Amino acid sequence: MIEGSHQPHPDFRRTMVPKHPTKRRRLPPTERREEILQKAINLFSEHGFESSTREIARQLGITQPLLYRYFPSKEDLIREAYRSVYLERWDVEWDRLLxxxxxxxxxxxxxxxxxxxxxxxxxxxxxIYLFSGLKGADINRWYIGLLEERILQRIIKEYRHLAGLDGERQPEAEELELAWALHSGIFYLGVREHIFSLPPPKDRQKIIGNVVDVFHHGIQAYFSKLSAMKPAKLAAQS
Incomplete structure (x- = not known):
């Protein structure tokens, strides 16, 4: 060091750098709305639906008036979460496939x-699905109605057709429970992973194949009995 020269103290150097608070980047309304929605979805998935709109706004880091600007009520926010998480992931090809x-x-x-x-x-x-069920929120009711109409009833109708029965008749409650048993068994694989934090199966596709195979043979036996009983019922009615 040259005699007489002075190096500024580190703290002094820091004071020379102007400090500016981090500002929220301005977003177009559609992007801001989507940002709020995605943060709300994360919040619902971690804490459920107990929070008030004031608390939701606080946890999202926004003001309550800003939240109301995009979602006039908590119900509107939940409805949009349902659309984003459930309806937008629904593939219309599933109906055609079945x-x-x-x-x-x-x-x-x-x-x-x-x-x-x-x-x-x-x-x-x-x-979100399980929180909704525990708290009686509408998401479960909406989704179960969609699932029964588009998937589970179709599965039963296809097996009735395979057995030579009326494939267009609405399934009876007892028949629909068989489809629920299949669906619930497969659904549990996701519950085990994302709710209980247990390791997922090493080969999910193989496990699903095994479950479907057991269901496929069992429900055919069930409908074969109904098909065999059909002539006897007709004879009794004549």
């Missing part, structure tokens, strides 16, 4: 559940 009688029915089910589980086996999907 109805494609040019392919074996067990193959159709395996292909469907392979695609379906890839869409729903995520942390936000699973946790």
């Amino acid at each position: 109805c494609d009688r040019t392919k074996p029915l067990d193959w159709r089910l395996k292909a469907f559940y392979d695609s379906y589980t890839h869409a729903i086996f995520t942390r936000d999907w699973m946790r």
